[in-house]
Amino acid sequence: MGDPKRLTSKYSGPRHPWIKTRIEEEKKLTAEYGLKNKKEIYKATSKLKKYADQAKKLIAATGKQSELEKTQLINKLNRLGLVSKTAQLDDVLSLTVRDLLDRRLQTILHKKGYARTTKQARQFITHGHIIINNKPLTIPSYLVTLAEEPSIQFIEKSSLISTEHPERKFEKIKTAEKPEKKPTRKKKRKKKNKKQDKK
Structure with missing residues (x-):
């Protein structure tokens, strides 16, 4: 040896x-x-x-x-x-x-909307859900060429192929309604003064 x-x-x-x-x-x-x-x-x-x-x-x-x-x-x-x-x-x-990081498979998968976050994209890749040119790829750091980019998709056997899968649904964030501002002491005083003037 x-x-x-x-x-x-x-x-x-x-x-x-x-x-x-x-x-x-x-x-x-x-x-x-x-x-x-x-x-x-x-x-x-x-x-x-x-x-x-x-x-x-x-x-x-x-x-x-x-x-x-x-x-x-x-x-x-x-x-x-x-x-x-x-x-x-x-x-x-x-x-x-x-x-360079923008060309990683992990980043592109997230930008294409296949994953809600970059961490979730990493999980999908490492668990074998993603294929490029019909070949499975489990390397998140793989640098995707421009020619390969359109061929990125979920493997047919994966349950994630459905857009209705709960892991792929994007939750809409509800914007909280702004509470009405209570009148300040100065405003209250002005209102009282106006009422007195009318009398």
Whole structure:
């Protein structure tokens, strides 16, 4: 037997873990996108950094090979819905974590109205209720391409396929009627004064 393969981490955490503004932003992202933990943010950040590093190298490079790699990078990000077909490498550098999180299967499922919340969308995916191109997918962090997006649906055997399923019904929030404001002491005094004047 050879030496065991050393597993390398797919992401790198923050250099300064105790920065208040970053911690608050991570909390917002975790709640908004229904993330399991902050590792999912770090993975997205690391993926963006790879794209940015590649773009920086290509900006500095010249020649046919660099032009080919530039086209390949733009096309790849365009398929994921992150940039347009006519995008430049500078557009790659301006991508944010939110841009990447918006392309997650979990987020798209919620935006399409298949789930009431992003957390519920995560549950539907992990429990095997969702298919893409007729293939079941149980990975909430899967980045959906523009071509795949229209094929997202519930598996036929799933009870959630019915829009009448209680888990898919959106409750209408009733707005409470505002109570009538009671007249203040000043208003009461004015009314009394008016009555006295009439007399």
